Amino acid sequence: MKQLILVNLTTKSTDWQPPVLTFGESLTLALRFQKNVSGNLVEPNFLFDSITASAGLVDARPGGGRFALQFGSDPATADNTTESVPHDCSPGALAEAINAKAAVVALYGAAVAKKVDGSWLLRFGTGGAQVPFKVVDNSLWPVSFGRISARQLDNTWVHELRLVQAPVAFTSSYDTVLPPLPSITIQQHGGASEAFVWNTIQQLYIPADFRGTYRLKKGFQRTALIAPDAGTDEIQAALIAAFGNTFTVTLPLSYHFLVEFAGDFAGTDVAALEVEGAEAPQGDLTFTLPLDRLELAALLRALPSVNLPLEIRVVAQEDGGAAQEIVALFVPITIQRPLAFPSWKRCRRSTGCAFPARRVTSPLVMTTC
Numbered sequence: 328m329k330q331l332i333l334v335n336l337t338t339k340s341t342d343w344q345p346p347v348l349t350f351g352e353s354l355t356l357a358l359r360f361q362k363n364v365s366g367n368l369v370e371p372n373f374l375f376d377s378i379t380a381s382a383g384l385v386d387a388r389p390g391g392g393r394f395a396l397q398f399g400s401d402p403a404t405a406d407n408t409t410e411s412v413p414h415d416c417s418p419g420a421l422a423e424a425i426n427a428k429a430a431v432v433a434l435y436g437a438a439v440a441k442k443v444d445g446s447w448l449l450r451f452g453t454g455g456a457q458v459p460f461k462v463v464d465n466s467l468w469p470v471s472f473g474r475i476s477a478r479q480l481d482n483t484w485v486h487e488l489r490l491v492q493a494p495v496a497f498t499s500s501y502d503t504v505l506p507p508l509p510s511i512t513i514q515q516h517g518g519a520s521e522a523f524v525w526n527t528i529q530q531l532y533i534p535a536d537f538r539g540t541y542r543l544k545k546g547f548q549r550t551a552l553i554a555p556d557a558g559t560d561e562i563q564a565a566l567i568a569a570f571g572n573t574f575t576v577t578l579p580l581s582y583h584f585l586v587e588f589a590g591d592f593a594g595t596d597v598a599a600l601e602v603e604g605a606e607a608p609q610g611d612l613t614f615t616l617p618l619d620r621l622e623l624a625a626l627l628r629a630l631p632s633v634n635l636p637l638e639i640r641v642v643a644q645e646d647g648g649a650a651q652e653i654v655a656l657f658v659p660i661t662i663q664r665p666l667a668f669p670s671w672k673r674c675r676r677s678t679g680c681a682f683p684a685r686r687v688t689s690p691l692v693m694t695t696c
Contacts, residue, residue: 329355331536331611334655336371337363345637345660350627351668352618356380357504357611358639358655370608376642376650378501380616382635382660383494388445389414392467394490396424398431398460406430411464414471414490418442421488422449446489454483462490469493469622495623495635496616503610506536511543511600514585519594527597531562531576531584539607543600545570552605559584612641618662632663 332343348354361368393411397403409424409431416424418440425431425438432438436452451458462473470493477486510532517527531543533555540552543566550565557565562584563576573590588597616637626633639656 329357329613331357331359332656333359333361335361335363335368336653336655337361339654341656341658343658345658347632348618348660348662349665350618350623350662351665353615354618355613355615356639357613358641359611360655372646373609373641373643374645374647375501375503375612376644377499378612378614378639378641379499380497380614380637380639381494382496382616382618382637382662383622384492385636387492389467389471389490389492390469392471393464394462394467394473395464396460396488397463398428398435398458400459403463408463411466414467418447421447425449446487449486449488450483451486454485457484458486460486462488469495469625493622495620495626496618497620498614498616501612501614504613505607505610506538507534508539508604509533509537509541509602511602513599517588517592517594517596524594526593527588527595529586529588529597529599531586531600531602533582533584535582540605542603542605543569544603545597545600549603562586623662627662627664632661634659634661636660 330343332341334341360371360373362371392414394414395409395411397408399407406428407430409428412420412424422438422440425440435456435458439450441448449458457477461475465472467490471490472493474489474491475486477484479485512530512532513527514530515525515528518525537555540554542552543550548569550569553562553565559576559578563574566574566576566586571591575587575589577585577587579585586600588595623633637656637658637660638654640652641655642650642652644650
């Protein structure tokens with residue numbers, strides 16, 4: 328089920344109350360952005376470049392496993408790649424693994440390391456240059472990746488290596504979707520006999536979330552633009568102005584208008600009118616976040632439910648300006664164990680390991696169970 332979320336970018340707020348979610352579900356959200364301009368809420372004109380939606384622990388270290396570091400460009404070789412070290416190795420052990428590679432020391436200088444707040448801080452040689460390296464041979468669990476950054480302090484390059492657990496749910500796929508157009512169905516075909524005349528009755532359905540304007544078309548004739556919130560009188564007047572006398576429009580059920588073809592059309596079997604979309608606002612930013620990844624299943628082994636932040640980041644251009652990254656939403660969600668788990672799939676590497684079938688939806692995921 329798709330849920331519409333109104334996001335106020337000025338106040339960084341939303342009135343959306345997330346429901347309790349269950350492992351194995353898929354959460355589909357449609358974001359509609361607003362901002363305050365001179366005391367009024369308006370919808371910005373965005374051109375979206377990318378989106379990332381993720382749920383998971385914030386800045387959590389892996390619980391186990393090993394990793395290695397590769398220096399320079401690919402391919403990895405015995406000369407530019409260290410031996411693997413534990414996820415929580417000491418600064419001395421990490422520096423020793425790096426300095427054991429003579430080719431690395433010759434290029435960048437000997438490494439000196441210290442550990443601060445869960446990160447390794449590395450300096451190479453005199454610290455006169457930035458050193459390219461990345462995490463490889465990654466067997467960290469839960470699935471984790473290495474976040475590497477470098478900055479100059481007092482003209483000395485300091486490199487930070489921080490191991491971070493991957494999100495338990497992630498997607499970067501999205502679309503901009505407009506609600507469906509109104510539609511016409513025939514409820515009664517018109518006709519006549521010697522004693523009786525019955526008129527064509529057609530139903531005009533306006534979806535509750537329809538936002539644009541529309542026209543009704545009969546052959547080559549069209550009505551004027553009709554607003555999405557137009558009532559029976561407005562719709563009836565538009566039909567009469569375009570097609571002649573006489574129409575009777577009623578609303579027996581919300582969003583379902585009945586149009587009776589009377590007057591000049593009495594007793595005639597009239598073909599269904601057509602609906603044309605006209606002016607419409609920008610579509611809602613829509614995406615689906617699957618809640619069936621291995622990382623989430625691992626969290627739910629020990630806990631009946633978990634409370635995690637849901638973060639949605641978008642990169643967008645507004646009114647032709649430069650692209651900017653926006654944290655559109657950051658809200659807590661609750662995900663619980665299911666009563667009946669989805670179908671299970673055995674790992675190929677061990678007959679004793681059973682996890683849900685894994686769907687790789689993130690470029691951050693590099694290993695399997």
